[in-house]
Amino acid sequence: MSSGDEQSDEETVPLFRPFTKESLAAIEARIAELNARKAERERLKAEGEIGPDGVPEHYSIPHHEDRLEPDPGLEVGMPLPRALAPDFPPELIATPIEDLDKYYENERVS
Numbered sequence: 001m002s003s004g005d006e007q008s009d010e011e012t013v014p015l016f017r018p019f020t021k022e023s024l025a026a027i028e029a030r031i032a033e034l035n036a037r038k039a040e041r042e043r044l045k046a047e048g049e050i051g052p053d054g055v056p057e058h059y060s061i062p063h064h065e066d067r068l069e070p071d072p073g074l075e076v077g078m079p080l081p082r083a084l085a086p087d088f089p090p091e092l093i094a095t096p097i098e099d100l101d102k103y104y105e106n107e108r109v110s
Contacts, residue, residue, distance in 0.1 A: 016088055019096040030106045074101040 017023070044050045073081045080088060084100070099105070 014089075015084070015100065016092055017098045018092060019098050023098050024108075027106065027108055031108060034106055068103045070103040071101045074099075 041050065079085075
């Protein structure tokens with residue numbers, strides 16, 4: 001089977017998904033992974049293997065992580081943007097859904 005066949009067999013992930021216990025578990029797993037990476041980076045800083053800016057000493061050019069910003073069009077309490085409204089499945093009305101804004105992908109908001 002070629003890689004093209006594998007791609008056609010993959011399920012597409014719907015844009016709107018109900019928020020479930022599994023959704024919360026996935027967010028918590030991503031947060032734990034990020035915290036582990038931060039702890040490792042701090043350990044490497046303490047050992048002098050990376051500079052104070054978090055960049056390994058052997059990097060010759062600055063390396064910066066992309067900084068996401070919340071999407072103002074997806075603000076809490078605001079109506080769904082018109083471009084997304086036709087895709088919203090009626091069966092999810094009045095159902096908590098996973099956040100669409102990538103900014104909150106690894107955030108647990110209470």
